Amino acid sequence: MKVNARHSGVLQIEGIAVAQISKKRARELKQDDKFKKATMHAFENVSNRLEGQGRTILYGIGALLAVAILAGIYSWWSGRRADEARLALGKAIEIAEAPVSPSPLPNAATLSFPTERERAEKAVKEFQSVAAKYGDPYRELARFFAAANLYDVDPARSVSELEALSKSGNDEVAARAKFALAQAREAGGQYDAAAALYNELIKNKDSIVAPDTINLRLASVYEKQGKRDEAADILFRMVDAARKTQGKDGKPAPQSAAAREAADKLESLNPTRYSQLPPEPRTSDLPF
DSSP states (O other): OOOSTTTSSOOOOOOOOHHHHHHHHHHHHHHHHHHHHHHHHHHHHHHHHTTTSOHHHHHHHHHHHHHHHHHHHHHHHHHHHHHHHHHHHHHHHHHHHOOBOSSOOSSTTSOOBSSHHHHHHHHHHHHHHHHHHSOTTHHHHHHHHHHHHGGGTOHHHHHHHHHHHTTOSSHHHHHHHHHHHHHHHHHTTOHHHHHHHHHHHHHOTTOSSOHHHHHHHHHHHHHHTTOHHHHHHHHHHHHHHHHHOBOTTSSBOOOOHHHHHHHHHHHHHOHHHHHTSOOOOOGGGSOO
16 A cells, blocks of 8 residues: 555645635735825825924824834735745645556646656655745645655655654644554554554544544554454445435535545455345435
8 A cells, every 4th residue: 555645635735726826925915005105195194194393293294104014015015925935835745646657648737757756756855945934834744745755765764754743732733643653554464553643643633634534544554454344334434424414404414535444344354244234325315
C-alpha cells in the first residue's frame, strides 16, 4: 500500500482554482483602495478643522493615521502573500496527483511521470520549497505533504517526519500525519501500532479525518490480525448507522462511499452479520 497524496485518502485538500483566487484578490484590492481613500479623506478633514491649533496636534494625528495606512498596506501584502502560498501549494499538489505513465500521454500539456518514485521526488521538492518560503499554516501543510510523498522515496525518513508532525501544534496537520503514520505502520506489518493510532484518532471527536475512513482502516487491520469478529463488528456498526440515518426531511440520508465499501466488505467477511443489517434504503426514498 502506498502512502501518498493520491492513494492514501489522507490528503483531502484540493488544488486552488486560479479564477476563484483572482476574483477574491480583486475584491480585497478594491476594499483596500476604499480604505486608503477613506483614511486620506479623514486626514484632510481633521487637518482643516484643526488648522491654526498647533503643529503638535496635527503631527500626532498624522502619526496615528500613518499607522492605520501602514496596517492597510500590510493587510494587502499579507493577503497577496497568502495567495502566492496557496498557488504554490496547489502546484505541488498537482504534481503529487499527476498520472504515472511509462510513455508520454497523448496530450502533451498533461503533466505525467514515468514512475511513482520520480513523481514523488518532484512533489517532495516542491512541497519543501513551499515550506521553506512561506509561513504557517502553509508551512506545516507543505511539510505534511512532503513527508507523505516521501514514503515512495525513503520510507524510514517519511515515518520519522510523520511522527514529528503528528505532534504538530496545527491540529489538522497532526491528525492527518497520525493517520498517514498509522497507514505506514499498517503497510509495514506493524498492526498493533497501526491499530493503536487508528483508535486514538477515533477517540478524538474533533479529528479532521472522517470517522468512517478511520474505521475502514481499523477493520482492515483487525482482519489482517485474524480478529475477524472485531472487524465485522466495526463494519456492521458503520453500515447499520448509515442505513438508519435520516435527513431533515425524515427521509433516509444518502450513504457515503465509505458506508457502501463497508457493506461490501462485511458481506464478504461475515455473510451472517451482513444478513442482520436493516434493508438498504430504496433509491426512490432518497432525497435527490
